[in-house]
Amino acid sequence: MLVSVYRYNPETDDAPYMQDIHIDIPGGKDIMVLDLLQLLKDKDPSMAYRRSCREGVCGSDGMNMNGVNGLACITPLSAVVKDDKLVLRPLPGLPVIRDLVVDMGQFYKAYEKIKPFLINDTPPPAIERLQSPEDRAELDGLYECILCACCSTACPSFWWNPDKFIGPSGLLQAYRFLADSRDTATRERLADLDDPFSVFRCHGIMNCVAVCPKGLNPTKAIGKIRNMLLSQAT
Amino acid sequence: MVTSITSFGRSGLYDWMVQRVTAVILACYTVFMIGYLAFGAELTYDMWTELFQCTAMRIFTLLTLLSFAAHVWIGMWSVSTDYIKPTGMRFVFQSVTGLLTFVYVAWGIQILWGI
Numbered sequence A: 001m002l003v004s005v006y007r008y009n010p011e012t013d014d015a016p017y018m019q020d021i022h023i024d025i026p027g028g029k030d031i032m033v034l035d036l037l038q039l040l041k042d043k044d045p046s047m048a049y050r051r052s053c054r055e056g057v058c059g060s061d062g063m064n065m066n067g068v069n070g071l072a073c074i075t076p077l078s079a080v081v082k083d084d085k086l087v088l089r090p091l092p093g094l095p096v097i098r099d100l101v102v103d104m105g106q107f108y109k110a111y112e113k114i115k116p117f118l119i120n121d122t123p124p125p126a127i128e129r130l131q132s133p134e135d136r137a138e139l140d141g142l143y144e145c146i147l148c149a150c151c152s153t154a155c156p157s158f159w160w161n162p163d164k165f166i167g168p169s170g171l172l173q174a175y176r177f178l179a180d181s182r183d184t185a186t187r188e189r190l191a192d193l194d195d196p197f198s199v200f201r202c203h204g205i206m207n208c209v210a211v212c213p214k215g216l217n218p219t220k221a222i223g224k225i226r227n228m229l230l231s232q233a234t
Numbered sequence B: 001m002v003t004s005i006t007s008f009g010r011s012g013l014y015d016w017m018v019q020r021v022t023a024v025i026l027a028c029y030t031v032f033m034i035g036y037l038a039f040g041a042e043l044t045y046d047m048w049t050e051l052f053q054c055t056a057m058r059i060f061t062l063l064t065l066l067s068f069a070a071h072v073w074i075g076m077w078s079v080s081t082d083y084i085k086p087t088g089m090r091f092v093f094q095s096v097t098g099l100l101t102f103v104y105v106a107w108g109i110q111i112l113w114g115i
Helices: A033-043 A105-113 A133-137 A156-160 A167-178 A186-193 A207-211 A218-232 B012-039 B045-053 B055-083 B087-112
Strands: A002-007 A017-022 A062-065 A068-071 A085-089 A096-098
Touching: A002 A033, A033 A085, A068 A207, A105 A167, A156 A167, A156 B055, A167 A186, A167 A218, A186 A218, A207 A218, A218 B012, B012 B055, B045 B055, B055 B087
Parallel strands: A002 A085
Antiparallel strands: A002 A017, A062 A068, A062 A085
16 A cells, blocks of 8 residues: 655755655554554654554544544554555644654643643542532543544644634633532633633534544533533623 | 733623624524515515615614624634734734724615615
8 A cells, every 4th residue: 555654854854745655564454553654664764653552542643644633543544544545644733843743832731721630729628529420420521531632633723823722622621620510710710711712713613523532522512611601601 | 811902892702692693683684685575576666765764674774784793893803813823914904804894884874874
């Protein structure tokens, strides 16, 4: 098959380019894209990409495969390869450090903005803050985010305003803490989001939902934030 | 919290609400106009004049015109902050949009009460 990989080494290349590589898959097996990348790296050790857990838990190997963002380690070739060709690019919209490695700084800054930690101003109990099973269930579909950035880098609003729009991943996390029964900073969190950019740049196109490798639904969480803002307004 | 001085109402929630309410008004006016033109009697100059001499129609049209102005501003402001990054160019684009919208509203009022 033909693999076309985005290559860029700022130390030697003036501009990024696409490198076409013909490769035979051993045994014609339906391997994961990450395994394919390892085969390519065996051929050309200069190729750079991030990876760690190789089972869709760490969120390191988010990349754009034939135009769709996803985790290389849990994406089989059969799911993305078309006409025996695969185009691999870094996640769109973030600065490229080298080859498939992007600078996630902007993404983490958006995450930092939503204060991704429990805020509770009541005196701490002796052991732990308890939560009813029903309250805990509110966090399902929110806490599973692994911050791989597949969703935010598939979102045009995040491409155009990464410094102002929080992006689907950050907003999913924002709702994770807004929905937490143990958090007492709901009012302050909402006040921080009520500007024309942070939440309201979401136009509900649901690219984030389409690409999330964990099957989460940031658009739904954003809708819930909007409803919370609405219900506390007069 | 991102501060913004050129958006319609400074609050994202307010802009969002205005955008939706004005959209409903614009939709109602469109449905009314389509209904009037498609299912009413054959249109004559007298009928058209009579329709717009009616105070209720003038109020409905003015409401639609003002809704259109607010809707346009929020929409075009959004487009300009997405796609026009140099502040100077964005300011010019927003100024032209604002001026044009104001001209249309003033002109619309003149037409409505000039009948």
